[in-house]
Amino acid sequence: MTKSSPGFFKLVFDRVRRVTYRQLPFQALFEIFQGVLESNNRALEIITDMGEKLGGDYLFDIHYVKEAYSKLSAALAVSIRKFDLLTSGKYSLLHEVYSRIDKQISNTIYDLPLTSGKRVAFYEDITWDMRREVGGKNAGLSDLKNILKVNVPPGFAVTTYAFDEFVRYNGLNEKIDALGKDAVMSEAELDKLHSMIINAEIPPELDRDIDAALKRLMAGCGGYCRLAVRSSGEEEDGEISFSGQFDTLLNVPSAADKFKDAYKKVVASLFSIHAITYQRSFGYRIGKLKMAVGCMAMVDAASSGVIYSVNPGGDRETMMINSVWGLGRTVVEGKADADLYIVRKGVNPEVIHEKRGGKNSMEVNAAEGGTLTVDTPDVLKGRPSLTAGQVRELAIQALFIEKYFRKPQDIEWAIDKSGNIYILQSRQLRAGESKRDSVSGAPPVEPKTVLMKGKGIVVQKGVGAGRVFIINNGDELGHFPKGAVLVARHDSSHFVRLMPYVSAIITDTGTPTSHMASLCREFRVPAIVNTGDATSILRHGQEITVDARDENNSVYDGIVQELVGHAYSDSPEMESVYEYRKKRYVLRYISPLNLIDPTVDDFAPEGCKTIHDILRFMHEKSITEIIDRAEHGVNLNGRIAFKLELPIPADILVVDIGGGLEPAGDLSKKHIGRRDTVTVERITSIPLKAVIKGMLYPGAWHSETIPLGMNDLITSMTRMSDIVSESRTKVFHNVAIASKEYVNLNMKFGYHFNILDCYCSENARNNHIYFRFAGGATDILKRSRRVKLIAEVLKAYGFSLWTKGDLLVARLANMKRDEMEDILNRLGRLIAYIRKLDALLRDDSSIERYAKRFLEGNYDLK
Amino acid sequence: MDGYRIMIIDDEKIVGDMAKMALEKEGYLVETFMNAEPALERLKAVKFDVVVTDFKMKGIDGMEVLKRVKSLYPGTKVIMITAFANLDTAIEALRGDVYDFFPKPVKIKELKASIQRALKKA
Numbered sequence: 001m002t003k004s005s006p007g008f009f010k011l012v013f014d015r016v017r018r019v020t021y022r023q024l025p026f027q028a029l030f031e032i033f034q035g036v037l038e039s040n041n042r043a044l045e046i047i048t049d050m051g052e053k054l055g056g057d058y059l060f061d062i063h064y065v066k067e068a069y070s071k072l073s074a075a076l077a078v079s080i081r082k083f084d085l086l087t088s089g090k091y092s093l094l095h096e097v098y099s100r101i102d103k104q105i106s107n108t109i110y111d112l113p114l115t116s117g118k119r120v121a122f123y124e125d126i127t128w129d130m131r132r133e134v135g136g137k138n139a140g141l142s143d144l145k146n147i148l149k150v151n152v153p154p155g156f157a158v159t160t161y162a163f164d165e166f167v168r169y170n171g172l173n174e175k176i177d178a179l180g181k182d183a184v185m186s187e188a189e190l191d192k193l194h195s196m197i198i199n200a201e202i203p204p205e206l207d208r209d210i211d212a213a214l215k216r217l218m219a220g221c222g223g224y225c226r227l228a229v230r231s232s233g234e235e236e237d238g239e240i241s242f243s244g245q246f247d248t249l250l251n252v253p254s255a256a257d258k259f260k261d262a263y264k265k266v267v268a269s270l271f272s273i274h275a276i277t278y279q280r281s282f283g284y285r286i287g288k289l290k291m292a293v294g295c296m297a298m299v300d301a302a303s304s305g306v307i308y309s310v311n312p313g314g315d316r317e318t319m320m321i322n323s324v325w326g327l328g329r330t331v332v333e334g335k336a337d338a339d340l341y342i343v344r345k346g347v348n349p350e351v352i353h354e355k356r357g358g359k360n361s362m363e364v365n366a367a368e369g370g371t372l373t374v375d376t377p378d379v380l381k382g383r384p385s386l387t388a389g390q391v392r393e394l395a396i397q398a399l400f401i402e403k404y405f406r407k408p409q410d411i412e413w414a415i416d417k418s419g420n421i422y423i424l425q426s427r428q429l430r431a432g433e434s435k436r437d438s439v440s441g442a443p444p445v446e447p448k449t450v451l452m453k454g455k456g457i458v459v460q461k462g463v464g465a466g467r468v469f470i471i472n473n474g475d476e477l478g479h480f481p482k483g484a485v486l487v488a489r490h491d492s493s494h495f496v497r498l499m500p501y502v503s504a505i506i507t508d509t510g511t512p513t514s515h516m517a518s519l520c521r522e523f524r525v526p527a528i529v530n531t532g533d534a535t536s537i538l539r540h541g542q543e544i545t546v547d548a549r550d551e552n553n554s555v556y557d558g559i560v561q562e563l564v565g566h567a568y569s570d571s572p573e574m575e576s577v578y579e580y581r582k583k584r585y586v587l588r589y590i591s592p593l594n595l596i597d598p599t600v601d602d603f604a605p606e607g608c609k610t611i612h613d614i615l616r617f618m619h620e621k622s623i624t625e626i627i628d629r630a631e632h633g634v635n636l637n638g639r640i641a642f643k644l645e646l647p648i649p650a651d652i653l654v655v656d657i658g659g660g661l662e663p664a665g666d667l668s669k670k671h672i673g674r675r676d677t678v679t680v681e682r683i684t685s686i687p688l689k690a691v692i693k694g695m696l697y698p699g700a701w702h703s704e705t706i707p708l709g710m711n712d713l714i715t716s717m718t719r720m721s722d723i724v725s726e727s728r729t730k731v732f733h734n735v736a737i738a739s740k741e742y743v744n745l746n747m748k749f750g751y752h753f754n755i756l757d758c759y760c761s762e763n764a765r766n767n768h769i770y771f772r773f774a775g776g777a778t779d780i781l782k783r784s785r786r787v788k789l790i791a792e793v794l795k796a797y798g799f800s801l802w803t804k805g806d807l808l809v810a811r812l813a814n815m816k817r818d819e820m821e822d823i824l825n826r827l828g829r830l831i832a833y834i835r836k837l838d839a840l841l842r843d844d845s846s847i848e849r850y851a852k853r854f855l856e857g858n859y860d861l862k
Numbered sequence: 863m864d865g866y867r868i869m870i871i872d873d874e875k876i877v878g879d880m881a882k883m884a885l886e887k888e889g890y891l892v893e894t895f896m897n898a899e900p901a902l903e904r905l906k907a908v909k910f911d912v913v914v915t916d917f918k919m920k921g922i923d924g925m926e927v928l929k930r931v932k933s934l935y936p937g938t939k940v941i942m943i944t945a946f947a948n949l950d951t952a953i954e955a956l957r958g959d960v961y962d963f964f965p966k967p968v969k970i971k972e973l974k975a976s977i978q979r980a981l982k983k984a
């Protein structure tokens with residue numbers, strides 16, 4: 001009983017609280033809403049600053065990180081408190097999510113261990129925030145599988161949490177800690193530690209979890225497969241390669257005990273003399289590095305090899321593919337006389353040089369487990385180990401992976417006997433990147449036609465080149481060609497689905513703190529926002545090179561090869577400083593944006609993985625809440641509604657909740673209109689004024705009667721009863737709730753409804769337009785046509801849309817004030833124009849005709 | 863810039879490591895220390911052209927480092943960096959014989975430029 005009491009009290013408390021909040025006057029709610037936006041913005045500014053200071057261009061220390069994060073926490077605390085008030089505490093789960101993220105951040109700052117408590121994680125379940133737990137190699141493979149949808153063999157990771165458990169269970173911690181203290185541990189002592197690990201026992205919980213994982217893996221492989229058991233150190237395959245430092249065991253039988261032996265062998269390899277020496281040379285504190293292990297279904301390879309996505313000889317425009325028959329270890333270890341292909345990169349990769357290797361011997365899976373080297377059968381010896389098609393396909397995949405990671409890649413691959421290509425690993429390629437090369441920084445650029453110079457704000461540094469693809473509306477996202485440069489009027493978080501394929505992004509408007517900007521940083525897509533007029537300067541299909549290495553960015557006509565070659569040199573030098581990488585890691589929990597699309601299920605407190613996600617969630621839900629409140633049961637607390645004096649019969653009442661109308665005192669002094677009416681000139685609400693001006697635009701509002709067809713008449717009569725019953729409960733006026741920067745306009749004309757909710761301020765990040773349209777008197781066909789017409793027009797203005805039958809919901813956000821006003825004005829014209837238009841939409845072709853006319857400024861109905 | 867000796871003293875490893883990486887790329891010979899005692903010992907043996915030191919450190923602090931460096935090598939330039947930037951510390955530092963003063967986080971480009979100027983003057 002006692003256990004359930006707190007829950008009960010919480011329930012009662014929540015109820016009471018909810019009732020109290022519901023009674024808050026709209027103005028008070030609105031002020032809270034503004035408070036959320038304000039503290040959200042403060043938080044976003046801090047995040048942007050942290051991104052800059054931790055970006056490799058500044059010397060910073062832990063004081064800075066602590067101080068910045070404490071400022072961020074303070075801003076966030078205010079935001080969450082106000083958000084709770086606004087939403088009546090209905091997203092209380094957010095607190096839990098925040099405290100989890102906060103813990104991860106604090107642990108990172110104070111260098112405490114991080115764990116999700118999972119011992120085993122399948123690749124499909126690994127998310128970026130588990131990177132440290134699953135180790136670099138496993139994390140990289142899960143990125144390939146989950147984000148890039150590359151074909152990776154099925155498998156799972158045994159985490160560093162399991163490693164810790166294993167070490168503790170067997171009392172190995174002291175021995176390992178001693179490693180860090182001793183300047184040199186003798187080889188004999190290391191050998192002893194090694195054999196202690198080999199003979200150690202797997203803790204019972206881990207034992208159980210491994211058994212279950214193996215079962216699941218087998219089920220996924222059609223019942224049986226051999227395993228590749230591979231090291232995945234905490235830092236492995238990150239900026240420091242660790243290549244070849246730890247053990248990999250191939251073709252391990254899937255019996256649980258065999259796997260567990262292999263696991264221990266891989267763990268033990270962390271403490272080999274050469275691995276310890278390697279760690280020391282890169283400034284690691286010995287004994288601190290933890291080992292996760294990867295377990296992957298073994299590919300029964302017909303051929304295998306390695307791709308260097310840039311030619312290590314220095315030619316960045318070509319890549320190198322090495323290939324042998326059978327397994328690829330001999331290539332990795334540099335022992336094989338492999339086939340060599342040099343491929344020119346591009347949309348259609350082309351082999352420019354080919355050398356047939358001897359391939360006298362090959363490595364194959366042994367029946368009893370492990371691998372063995374055999375003589376290559378004569379029939380294979382002289383033949384190339386890849387077909388032309390396979391070379392091409394490998395090259396395309398490599399380009400794709402390289403583009404995503406934004407760094408030259410060293411990729412291991414295998415092709416099974418049915419011809420399926422598998423990617424086994426991809427890591428940053430270190431070769432061909434001399435120190436001096438990056439010292440000289442800017443390579444000389446041949447004089448080229450400069451299309452744009454120094455315009456806008458660079459939100460992600462880098463170089464990108466490709467064909468211009470201008471995006472006018474969301475529908476075009478689906479047609480975006482891989483590798484193109486995205487050019488758009490406004491920035492949008494909807495671009496996220498293109499991020500892996502985009503060479504660069506340029507927008508006319510936008511801010512460095514927008515969601516898109518943070519996505520660009522996350523995906524390392526070079527991006528320039530707020531250029532003003534990129535969409536009119538750059539031509540669709542034109543080849544360009546975007547040089548955004550610093551603020552004096554330039555956009556050149558054509559592909560500037562010298563620059564493209566440097567696309568990867570975005571401050572790689574700092575990446576090799578271990579302390580830097582470790583401290584910067586905190587950003588992982590702060591700046592990436594995972595919550596993109598408010599219409600998907602993931603858009604919930606549980607979906608928040610970073611501070612940025614929480615801010616995004618609160619922003620979105622605050623807007624929804626305020627729209628919802630304005631629409632249903634507003635408590636206006638005795639505020640006077642003024643009737644708007646208009647030359648059209650729009651019948652609008654304005655309720656001022658702060659700065660929406662010129663003060664009443666002034667009104668009476670000037671004796672303008674009656675005391676309970678107000679003229680358009682007296683509107684001080686920026687968005688309301690804009691939309692009303694649009695409605696009054698010459699020619700937009702039509703007063704003439706449009707004859708209804710017989711069908712329409714019948715529909716309108718049956719729909720009448722709905723309207724009448726509604727009119728009994730609702731005030732029969734159109735209502736605008738307005739403040740200086742906000743309006744919620746609820747209008748019914750005849751049988752259709754327009755709801756407009758808009759925030760329009762100097763801060764583009766706060767601004768949004770929400771527009772909903774529904775209903776009509778004519779038959780559903782015509783009503784749907786009208787909605788399609790509205791959709792056509794709004795799409796052209798850059799809205800994102802959702803429609804169903806005669807219902808339309810459109811949204812637009814993050815635009816500058818003057819642009820917002822312009823669009824609101826056009827929206828006002830549209831609201832006026834379409835009032836009776838449905839009756840004229842007799843066939844589908846009329847949709848396009850009227851939409852086109854409207855967009856051209858021709859508001860004639862005939 | 864090849865051959866000039868730069869010493870970095872900061873009790874946080876990250877500052878020294880990042881500065882070393884950035885400055886070695888310019889061709890400087892860089893040595894880093896996490897506290898002042900061994901740094902001053904080293905200075906007795908070898909002359910450095912520029913010393914970049916944290917202002918606030920446990921034990922011997924930045925002002926003391928400045929004094930000792932100047933008594934050993936009057937020509938060596940000292941650049942002070944600090945996490946606790948306020949007017950008083952800046953004034954105190956600049957009143958002494960400090961060549962330049964930066965609050966942390968320090969833009970690496972600016973530190974490099976300051977070192978370059980210091981070496982030209984020397």
